[in-house]
Every structure is written in C-alpha cells, then in structure tokens.
C-alpha cells in the first residue's frame with residue numbers, strides 16, 4: 616500500500632476501534648497495580664485500549680512499528696511506518712466522567728523520531744459526541760464517528776482568526792517566572808476565557824474550535840514539563856500547525872525537538888500563532 620493509503624488505514628482503524636474503547640469505559644474505571652513507563656498508574660481502560668490498538672494497528676500492512684505511552688518498548692510489526700499511540704489520553708478524567716481521547720502519530724521513521732518525520736496525526740475525542748480530528752498533508756479534517764464510521768463535518772479546518780480561550784497545566788507556584796508573567800498577560804486579556812479540563816485532547820479540541828493557547832509548560836519541579844513528545848506533543852503540534860496555528864517547546868516548533876528517548880517529556884504550548892509568538896518572546 617502507498618504511504619497515504621497506510622495513513623488513512625491507520626485513521627480508519629482508530630475510528631473503528633473507538634466504539635469498543637468507549638463502551639469499555641464504564642466497566643474499567645479501576646486503577647491497576649501497574650505503572651506506565653512515565654510512572655503513572657494505569658487504569659484497566661488504558662490496558663484495554665492499548666491491547667486493542669496494538670493488535671489492530673500492528674496488523675495493518677505497511678505499519679512496521681507500534682509504540683504506546685503505556686508500554687516501555689516499541690513493538691516490531693513488520694515493514695513500514697511507525698505508529699505512536701496514547702491509547703487513552705486523560706484517562707484520569709474517567710473518574711469524574713470528563714473528556715479523554717486517543718492520540719495517534721504516524722511517523723515515516725523508526726521511533727523515537729522528530730515530529731518532522733510525521734506523515735499524519737489524529738486524535739479521537741470521547742466527548743458528548745465521539746469525534747476525530749485528523750491531519751495529513753497540511754490539512755485538518757474533523758469527523759463525527761458513529762458506530763466506528765467517519766463522517767467529515769469540517770474540512771480544511773483552521774483556527775479562528777481571533778483567539779478566545781486559554782488553558783495552562785501545572786500549579787501556578789510551580790511555573791517559572793517567565794511563564795507566570797506570560798500567563799498573567801494572557802489572563803488580563805479581556806478577550807480570552809479560561810478553559811482547562813485536565814485532558815489535553817479535550818483542551819486542544821477547544822483550541823481548534825475557538826482559537827487560543829493550551830500549554831503544559833516547563834515547571835520549576837519538572838523542567839521537561841509533563842507531556843510526552845512522541846505520543847502527545849508531536850501529534851498535537853502537527854495537527855495544530857496544519858490548522859494554521861503554532862506549536863512550541865518554548866523556543867522552537869515541537870516538530871523540531873530532538874527526542875531523547877521514546878518516553879521523553881517536553882513542555883507543550885500550542886495554539887494561535889500570535890499567542891505562541893508572544894510566549895516565545897516572554898520565555899527568551
């Protein structure tokens with residue numbers, strides 16, 4: 616299969632798996648004894664989604680590597696593209712019945728790789744409606760996913776010209792002074808409203824919808840921030856940049872960040888170009 620067909624097959628497979636992931640959520644809110652490679656407790660729902668997606672994505676002809684936020688090592692699945700999956704991003708939101716998502720990045724290089732090796736990225740948002748935002752060849756399409764079938768509802772999706780929301784992770788006392796000063800500037804901007812739901816995909820989807828800035832910045836206690844480059848920063852940076860926005864680790868596009876290892880973390884800032892430009896000015 617040619618590369619574009621493989622990428623679409625990956626998106627199709629993630630969408631078709633979404634109903635089973637969603638249906639399994641009510642019965643899998645329990646924490647397991649296991650920790651993922653990032654030291655976070657895995658929910659039964661994380662394990663279930665990871666197992667389903669590894670089996671199905673790994674079976675696609677043209678996918679040669681499967682890596683998940685939930686497991687230490689990437690799995691060799693033959694020849695072809697590499698997929699990096701966060702099976703259930705924001706699964707801690709399951710307890711309060713809030714949004715969460717499945718993220719997939721399709722890299723044309725062995726993992727770990729820079730975001731410039733991405734040839735596609737998508738996320739499923741388990742909200743009141745199950746939707747998918749998918750970016751390929753510089754274009755973002757939003758789909759409603761019904762019974763695993765995708766229906767395009769917004770094509771050539773771009774961020775609105777005027778940003779409207781912001782959401783920043785981490786505790787305020789733990790923000791470095793430069794980020795705190797930027798946050799204060801943003802918070803005092805009367806055109807911007809706070810929207811932070813504790814699940815990156817839910818928060819980023821609001822940025823795609825309303826424009827603005829989402830950040831999980833470098834913290835005094837964690838200079839690399841919290842979010843993982845391969846599984847969260849790169850795919851979301853790829854999608855937001857394809858929608859006409861920007862991404863940054865504080866200095867450069869997330870897609871230009873050299874990975875240290877498969878589970879390396881990175882400060883994540885994504886959103887409207889002007890707000891990310893101002894962020895980089897504030898941090899440097």
Ligand code: P6P
Nearest residue numbers: 704705707784785813814815816
């Ligand atoms: P905090 C969810 O655990 C996650 O990885 C992202 O989806 C989300 O943006 C962030 O962590 C939330 O972190 O510290 O606000 O709970």
